[in-house]
Amino acid sequence: MTMQPATPTVLDSPLARKLSAFVRLSTDDLRVVSDLFRRRRNFGIGVEMIHQGQTDQTAFVLASGWACSYKILPGGTRQIVDFQVPGDFLGLRSVLFRTSDHNVEPITPVQASEVTQRDLLSAFAETPRLATAVLWAASRDEAMVVERLVDLGRRSATERMAHFLLELGARLRLVGMGERSGYSCPLSQYLLADALGLSAVHVNRVLRELREEGMLTFQKGRVTFDDYDALVELAAFDRAYLDHEGPLLT
Amino acid sequence: MTMQPATPTVLDSPLARKLSAFVRLSTDDLRVVSDLFRRRRNFGIGVEMIHQGQTDQTAFVLASGWACSYKILPGGTRQIVDFQVPGDFLGLRSVLFRTSDHNVEPITPVQASEVTQRDLLSAFAETPRLATAVLWAASRDEAMVVERLVDLGRRSATERMAHFLLELGARLRLVGMGERSGYSCPLSQYLLADALGLSAVHVNRVLRELREEGMLTFQKGRVTFDDYDALVELAAFDRAYLDHEGPLLT
DNA sequence: CGTTTTATTGAATAGCCTCAATATCGGTGG
DNA sequence: CCACCGATATTGAGGCTATTCAATAAAACG
Numbered sequence: 001m002t003m004q005p006a007t008p009t010v011l012d013s014p015l016a017r018k019l020s021a022f023v024r025l026s027t028d029d030l031r032v033v034s035d036l037f038r039r040r041r042n043f044g045i046g047v048e049m050i051h052q053g054q055t056d057q058t059a060f061v062l063a064s065g066w067a068c069s070y071k072i073l074p075g076g077t078r079q080i081v082d083f084q085v086p087g088d089f090l091g092l093r094s095v096l097f098r099t100s101d102h103n104v105e106p107i108t109p110v111q112a113s114e115v116t117q118r119d120l121l122s123a124f125a126e127t128p129r130l131a132t133a134v135l136w137a138a139s140r141d142e143a144m145v146v147e148r149l150v151d152l153g154r155r156s157a158t159e160r161m162a163h164f165l166l167e168l169g170a171r172l173r174l175v176g177m178g179e180r181s182g183y184s185c186p187l188s189q190y191l192l193a194d195a196l197g198l199s200a201v202h203v204n205r206v207l208r209e210l211r212e213e214g215m216l217t218f219q220k221g222r223v224t225f226d227d228y229d230a231l232v233e234l235a236a237f238d239r240a241y242l243d244h245e246g247p248l249l250t
Numbered sequence: 251m252t253m254q255p256a257t258p259t260v261l262d263s264p265l266a267r268k269l270s271a272f273v274r275l276s277t278d279d280l281r282v283v284s285d286l287f288r289r290r291r292n293f294g295i296g297v298e299m300i301h302q303g304q305t306d307q308t309a310f311v312l313a314s315g316w317a318c319s320y321k322i323l324p325g326g327t328r329q330i331v332d333f334q335v336p337g338d339f340l341g342l343r344s345v346l347f348r349t350s351d352h353n354v355e356p357i358t359p360v361q362a363s364e365v366t367q368r369d370l371l372s373a374f375a376e377t378p379r380l381a382t383a384v385l386w387a388a389s390r391d392e393a394m395v396v397e398r399l400v401d402l403g404r405r406s407a408t409e410r411m412a413h414f415l416l417e418l419g420a421r422l423r424l425v426g427m428g429e430r431s432g433y434s435c436p437l438s439q440y441l442l443a444d445a446l447g448l449s450a451v452h453v454n455r456v457l458r459e460l461r462e463e464g465m466l467t468f469q470k471g472r473v474t475f476d477d478y479d480a481l482v483e484l485a486a487f488d489r490a491y492l493d494h495e496g497p498l499l500t
Numbered sequence: 501c502g503t504t505t506t507a508t509t510g511a512a513t514a515g516c517c518t519c520a521a522t523a524t525c526g527g528t529g530g
Numbered sequence: 531c532c533a534c535c536g537a538t539a540t541t542g543a544g545g546c547t548a549t550t551c552a553a554t555a556a557a558a559c560g
Contacts, residue, residue, distance in 0.1 A: 071396070073405075078404070079399060101490075139343055145395055145396060146352065149398060150323065152447060154328070154447060189507065189508095196403075197402060197403030199548070199550075200506090200507090201508085201509090202547090204507060204509085205508090208508080208509095236325075240303075406515080407515080438539090440537095440538080448516075448517090449518075450539090451518080451539095451540085452516055454539065454540060455541085
């Protein structure tokens with residue numbers, strides 16, 4: 001019922017790509033996805049999208065740009081829980097449940113689709129496979145939080161950095177924004193520090209070390225894997241929870 | 251339709267207590283809960299209940315005893331992601347989704363109710379309020395993982411310990427196993443170390459320090475809060491995500 | 501172009517770890 | 531009931547990792 005024909009572009013959004021990697025979705029399913037996330041909103045850098053304690057009933061899907069979710073400590077320091085890249089959900093939990101326990105703000109200018117609780121639930125009812133796919137994505141996000149936990153608890157700064165950048169690469173490839181050789185990445189060393197539980201100074205030293213060892217280069221907004229296999233080895237990176245070969249559900 | 255009358259004991263399980271704290275459940279709802287989790291199994295210390303990569307379609311609810319979920323790193327070290335106390339779910343995610351990405355094993359002898367995917371989903375269909383309550387519990391668990399992430403990333407060893415023991419106390423009170431003054435706790439210093447990302451030696455020093463400062467005492471399997479308010483202050487403990495006054499949904 | 505953010509490097513320090521030794525607890529069998 | 535054993539707890543000494551403070555360089559931005 002849309003004016004314009006359903007272009008391949010619409011059906012090939014980052015979200016559609018990601019979901020398709022895990023659950024085989026029909027063209028009709030994909031059309032529901034693109035209809036659901038048609039309403040776009042723009043956010044500037046640093047403009048809070050979701051605030052701790054808020055009880056909105058809306059969530060977002062990132063169409064373009066990067067964001068991060070974090071918690072502020074009384075001391076003024078913060079811990080970044082996760083970064084969001086195109087195709088990722090923001091505030092899915094606060095839609096399904098009650099309040100948000102963290103903040104989300106853009107790192108770059110962001111375009112995001114807004115979706116209400118009602119629309120989401122009715123889309124789920126209409127296309128159950130979509131519900132499965134979305135819940136899968138939510139589950140994967142939780143697995144990544146656990147992986148970050150292991151990072152902080154039991155990996156050295158260098159291993160942490162390697163593991164993090166590998167994981168990010170795998171996520172980006174899933175939505176067509178990265179290759180095995182590397183990807184472009186707008187994260188500053190300060191943001192990396194807040195995510196990895198390090199000081200910005202040490203982030204810099206770690207990156208230098210990795211570069212001098214010929215493992216990876218992160219300069220001018222681009223991550224280049226100079227020796228992918230060595231990195232995987234160093235970080236004990238287990239692709240299992242990210243790199244599925246094809247759709248799990250056919 | 252049970253032979254024996256519904257005793258208060260059955261309806262007052264740790265799980266029923268916890269769920270009731272967040273969603274008002276009718277006696278009928280509670281009966282569904284107790285029916286659902288009637289089938290009990292016993293596990294000895296160290297006997298794996300859930301194994302990384304397994305694709306069982308069963309989950310458990312702890313009836314008595316303590317367990318922990320963890321990931322093993324290639325180096326042989328491990329990171330404990332969370333402890334489970336009576337009333338907590340084990341492997342809820344692997345029921346709703348596909349595979350488990352971590353291991354779960356008992357710390358003390360454990361009695362747990364087994365529940366299959368089928369039974370759980372049909373119970374949800376029968377009593378929607380139960381589904382809400384369970385999803386709430388799952389969401390709370392995820393919030394705790396995030397809190398642990400903040401622990402590891404941005405809190406000192408002392409703050410971490412204080413925050414962790416306060417959180418554990420709040421969880422136990424929810425199921426009637428602790429008071430404001432303290433609680434009994436079977437965790438060894440080695441387990442604490444694996445959970446908090448510290449060495450066992452340092453755990454010992456931190457506990458001594460907290461004891462000498464008159465904040466808390468952890469000896470002979472019992473945690474005693476010597477100065478609760480000072481601890482809350484030290485750890486920047488925010489009860490919000492745990493300590494709800496009454497049922498959220500009435 | 502100045503101005504602000506971001507990156508880079510050095511020096512000194514603090515926090516936590518490892519290694520190592522001893523003490524205590526809880527159970528187990530003689 | 532006691533001697534013994536493994537697991538847990540406790541304490542010291544020295545070392546490594548990452549931090550803080552501080553200063554400079556390089557980009558990014560209007």
